[in-house]
Amino acid sequence: MKKKLLAIALGGVICLASAPYTFAANDSAVQSSDNYAQLITKRQVVDQLLSDAVDAFKSPSRISHAGFTAKMPSNMEIVTDRLLEAYQLEPYRTDLLISAANAQIYNKNVEQAIELFEQALSVAPDDVDLHAYLAVWQRFEGNQAESNKHMATLSKLNAGKAADIKRIFTTVDRVVATPLKEKADNGKLDDKGAIVTLGYALNPDGSMHQILVERLETTLQMAKDNPDALIVLTGGVPKNHKTEGKLMADWLIEKGIKKERIIEENYATSTVGNALFSSYALARHNIQHATIISSASHVRRGQTLFEIASWQTGPQDITFDTVSYPDKPLKELTKASASELLGIYRDALRTYGMWSYRSYPLESR
Template sequence: MKDIRKKLGIALVVTMTTVTFATAYGAATAPVRAAAVENIHVNPIRNDEPTYQRINQYKELAMYYYWHGGDIQQSEKDIFKGITLKGKYDVVENAFKEATLLDPLDLNLKFSLASTQIIQKKVPEALQTYKQILNLDPNNFNANLLYGVYSKASGDDAAYKASVAKLKQIDVQKTNMYLQKLEQTEKIFNEKLITTAPANVQSKNHAIVILGYALADDGTMKEPLIERLKTGLAVANKYPNSKIIVTGGVPKQGITEADAMSKWLISQGINKDRIILENKSTDTVENGLFSTAILEKEGLKDVTVVTSASHIRRALAVFKEADHFYSKMNGKAGKRNFTNAVYLDYKSLEEAQQVSKDEKLVIYRDLLRTSGIWQYPELQR
């Protein structure tokens, strides 16, 4: 056991003998993320420290809770006195609220606050935060775009149209590009979900991409991941010449999702030479971006995305946007063909085909993240 105390005010007790890291969030090395955090000590933020240091403390706290969670009651007692916290994202939200009070001119802090409100589906609060940004910077493209898209997701078409009109005044070419992205994504809402191996897939240059799911603390796979693998196995057996990409990089007990998935497929008779591990991604957006880099490298043109029915539309939106980016970056006109195969985590296929307002919200959110608009500017994609 080693007590690791952060100079900026966050102290962590983890079950490790050696740890190296730059910060408590994104720059942390894999061992820190993989560590079993037993306790989190949050030192009160003092008013006799420089402003930048107090802001950094709140940012550190926010990003740590975003990744790991922690002792909510302790945060109430030591940091957010008089505020009742209901979960880890309450800590993240209130940390950014406090940071924005310390520097109300920093728009990135407001973007981060709005993103946390979106994660919690507090759309009216997020829209109000974006409105504050727009009051300060009316021509901010990202703020106008986010305000418009989330207004659209909540059913406010008038606000969406007004945002589009403003965006076209700012940058008509960029606006039209995003309108095309939204149009393509909205077609995915009507995507027919396939619960078996898809038919008529080109067997040459075809890839099966199986998306990961968080492992249990002991490194074992949970039911949704096993069911995704079973679906992927059926596709792999139907198309024996296709490569298989397993994507997921968050480690538990030193095992990534991709590691566990690969071992399971091999145990079911899949030749290990067919399997490509993508073991760096931490969420759906990174699943798409990092797997697409592999598709490019391997020259794989057709893709069957395998995941849960509740996740497939978001995954397809991300993969198609990632494909668009790589095609543009590499100066190629052609786009990949995407099919799907899903583990049905609904009572019926008819229910699975319905797209809720909440699902649209997260689909739009991850589309925008994949396009390059970070949730937490300079901190977390």
């Protein structure tokens, strides 16, 4: 693959030259301006590169796969490319490397991401976030010795953060080892219990996708079986001026569920947002146990994120379990796939508070 770098002659002439990085862009991805010749200073070029990265990141050119419902941008290679070109001009900006590495995580290029994290670590060997990222992604790749090495360094640099990362590992291991189920446990939810239903992207006309309707069918039955339980409906991506949370609430009310039982969470645009926003609703009502309802291929990620979000909000002893709408036969989902596990780890770190993109104006948790 040809590799190129944007460079500046200090006299104000800007040209393209060879460099160690370039990533092929998807044909359907948004294209950058590539017109930097009229810019004068290095700062202007870096600002333009980052602006192009933001445009690519926010492009509607995104795809979503049933069974792994995180939005996976098809144009993340352009995001990575622009960040690395900017880094060549400002090599002290390790934030650009970290952002580029996380863009590669979104594109499932974990080995490339590790290389970029390690390059950043060579500049900032005591950076606690870099050791945390490398501990997680080396573990994901099965390189336990490397993961342990970074955990040992992290423990010396920041024992509290090391303990949190270990807790994330323990949580993920427990959740993915728990068998999925289509029905709630026999125990009833009381007035300190809650049902939390995760949204699913609406159709372009603002109607509910069949997957979301099926999640609501599961919610309705559980709500009838547990008449004292609070119901949290979370999802805020607008389509045709409507949100998942509002449409879910209207659907349940039409089916006879009392409005007073329902909390609409109409702001979350991702599973991370579902967990963070809903955790405050659970804390406000002192919920002791919550059952999360989502598609079978999604509930493990949901439970992991809700548990991590509750570490900060409480209640301190809240517990979670899940009920799955079987978008796939449960026997096919006995073991979490590599793609599902990647999404769990990635979003676990985001929920914990480690920002994926930290290069203004490309900043995103």
